[in-house]
Amino acid sequence: MQSRMAVAASASALALTVTATGCSEEQDYGLGERVRIGIKFDQPGLGLERTDGSFTGFDVDVARYVARELGYDKDDIEFKETRSADRETALNSGDVDFVVATYSITDARKAQVDFAGPYLLAHQDLLIRIRGDIKEVADLNGRKLCSVTGSTSAQNVKKNLAPNAELTEVDSYSECLEALKNGDVDAVTTDDAILAGYAAQDQYVNKFEIAGLRLSNENYGIGVKKGNTALVDGINSALEKMVDDESWYRAVLDNFSPANYNYEPAPGIGVVVK
Template sequence: MRINRALRLGIGVAALALAAATTAGCGSSEKKSALDHAKGGKLTIGIKFDQPGLGLRNKDGSYSGFDVEVARYVAGKLGVKPDGITFKESPSPQRETLIENGQVDYIVATYSISDQRKEKVDFAGPYYIAGQSLLVRADNATINGPDDLKGKKVCSVKGSTPAQNLQKNFPDTQLQTNDTYSLCLEGLKAGSWDAVSTDDIILAGYAAQSAGSFKVVGKPFTTENYGIGLKKGDKELRDKVNDAVEAMIADGSWKKAFDQTVGASGYQAPTPPKVVRY
């Protein structure tokens, strides 16, 4: 009897310990919000790694560009210093997934706001308004705008707004898609296609990076509102990010950042946008 009683007591203690451990484990596995991460002095921010003037990972491992400066300014307003930021590459087709899975706290990566995307993520901003345009080889005299695209091979990025616009509005164009614009540029240089299409500000950066090789042609034929993508339903974060964008524009940091990044290519800073608070 004593042995059975001791055995039962031992089993009971073990069960209580297991339950406590399980409860503690469940608590620790709960995903923290972006603002929780910011309170801890850390943020993971999605940017592009291959867009000169906007989001570029340099050879020395540093990061530069207008989107990078916007990301850093917003982080600062959330209480996070530059050394507390981890930048994560966010290719166009992966942006919603990265946000939904919590792999990034927010994304600043030439991310056009659209109704389709707002079904999965929320946006703050816009912090910039761009327009889709065309990049061709410097010696190309046959393409001067979207009306010249019939039968031409044009490269854009999978899942991007420019690719969707071409497919919908220019069905006679032979659309080619890649994972990144840098791959589109390589194909354009090699003669694999006739043009690359995305937003004018992105193309201006590529043209400046390869002076004499490419040129931007025609006037922009869409309006693209760049927003900061974040987790759907996190209103507190969205409000704070909107406040940060408004502050960046108001205190002159927005124009200074633009002039030091995209502006270095000769591209003139436009009038800053008005934050809409989607």
């Protein structure tokens, strides 16, 4: 009788310990019953909302994997559109728990938010027509270059790399790709991962290629509200596991392979390439 009571008491104590541990971990992350993740809604191959309301892309796959490792089912994820200009505000206001949205790690941004990762090393590059004659960035001088209005990539080309390029600025990269397809421009510039996502769309497969010039290093990280080191550590552990079990590589191939994207190997967690 006493033995059975002792076993029962031990079991109860163990259950309480497990429950308390689970609660403390959730509180340490600062997350609720649902996790709110900021992504892009309009970037094919990275973060795209389909017409049926579902989401697809490499950033989406990374976000779902991380959320699962943090203890959330697919149905417990709420994706929230987070445009580039709104990422810091969304994190600091608590509108999202973390951001996975082609978010390059920079010193200026690190002053406002914390980062896990990086989870992808991208580069500024050019998208050109297959078998075109642009072999290096200087070949853009006298040619028509397309990017979105206010793009730092386009300004980098004009200011530092090919000052005599004729720059066309439009509202979206989709407009740039249509102009490239129609011969109205000679190249499109932004990060190679973004270019690969657009070029992987069915209507553009086998029409374009990435020049492979690697004009900058863009370390994509996962943004977290400043000071939440427990969440940063939890996300980093999830990213390491994603690489180790090869889910990271499958996600790259699933989203970028139609564009023949010559992607970099998975970066080391915490290793920012200057």
